[in-house]
Amino acid sequence: MSSWHIPDDLRERYLEGTLEPAQAMSVDAHLGRCAGCRAAVPYEKDWLEASWARLEAELITPRLSLPERFLRHGGVPDHLARLLSATPTLSRAWLTAVVAVLAFAVLAAREQAELLPAFLIAAPVLPLAGIALAYGPRVDPAHEWVAATPMSGSRLLLTRATAVLAVSVVLAGLASPLLPAPPGLAAAWLLPALAAAAGCLALSSRLPVPIAALAVGGVWLAIVGTGRLVGDWLAAFGPVPQIGYGVAALLLTYRLYRVSTR
């Protein structure tokens, strides 16, 4: 251990910041080893604690995952981005399944124009399935501790369902222009998808989410099947039914809003 200590004049210049870089580094190195000289260097306690806190935060706080960075880049608040990144149905497996179903439906329609309804029927079902698998003890591995928090229940379900719906709609929207159909018909799945998702969420206040999704999915297939009975698969996608889906989506969303703010 050295008996040398920083002379007063050198310390003054160090504190003023007028030392040459090499001298300043030498003083830094000595201060790291010598408690006596450190004690002689005045510092602001609050500043030092704040610096340590910042340093600790930098060292401990992990880097954000790719989906979180994407969401935050899109203006989503950081806590919401983290919430959404844990949505079970926004996993890679789910997204792959959605893309596969849409790709298959598009390819089938391009191969054979009569198969166009397959895409229009499937597109509203995908967000329903996603919502069914977004919240609950059977699908969320951490559901038991999630359920004991104030955000659990309809608030968390709504948050996750919105994310699932948005992702499904964007993917289906990207696939729609590839369909061999005029733009209006190619987008005829959108209002049914919104109405089905809102219906599922509205029903979830009375039924478990998967049961609510199954019920709404069944109603959707019944509507489409009725069109087939009158001789046209596309009857369920005509202008009058579209108005019905739009009105249903608005009313159900309003009901959801009332329930969630009650």
Add this chain to the structure above:
Amino acid sequence: MIQIKQLTKTYATKRALDGLDLTLGTGVTGLLGPNGAGKTTLLRCLATTLAPDRGTVDAFGLNPADRVQRTALRRRLGYLPQNPGSYPHFTAFDLVDYVAILKELTDRGHRHAEVRRVLAEVNLTDQAKTKVRKLSGGMRQRLALAQALLGEPDLLILDEPTVGLDPEQRMMFRALVSRLGQSRTVVLSTHQIEDVAALCERVVVMRDGRALFDGTPGRLAAVADGRVWLSDAPPATTQLFWRTADGRYRTLGTPPPAAEAAAPGVEDGYLMLLGEAA
């Protein structure tokens, strides 16, 4: 103060809670009982993740049967479930941060400081950036405990918290829980009787959904007063006995020939109580 009145819960044909009455105050209360006694069901009802069929829970004047009051109660409790699941792709920090968000800590700076605090409490600061799937069983258990500590809850519910912890970690856990119990209500269930003896000022023994015993660990040990014996030869009867580390036989109940009386422990009292209730 938490008041539980006539709490009843039935799963299919199995009655897990059978008209249970219990009052919990500040301090650490340990729940003991065999598997299926109703401990976890009781804790889940307290944690608001399970609704009872009948009866009431009143926690700090809040009724969990009411949606708004249930949410208010959730703001004041921390819960470590028996089988804490997790998101394996999250890091330890991410996971606790996620639960902190669910507990409505939305300010990032404050939330991250709180996450760092609870990770330090359970000695997981060095593993903050480690993926959950790479943590050992004991570390995952400590991580689950960390999330329960977020926000310094008034009611801490711990279901088998020492499972998977090594002796050193259990000591650390005891120190932490006993400190927390000085100012809040802590209720824990365990099969580790030594944990109850070490840190609970009150113990409730449950069986078939009812409270068989409610008192201090000392009183539970006293149940076996005058009925614990040490002998060099095993007893001839079919009563409960085991061979101890020093080669002698510890018998509960009627003394074997040439036996000498031994001081009862909490485990003796617990076994005696369950034996009498069977």
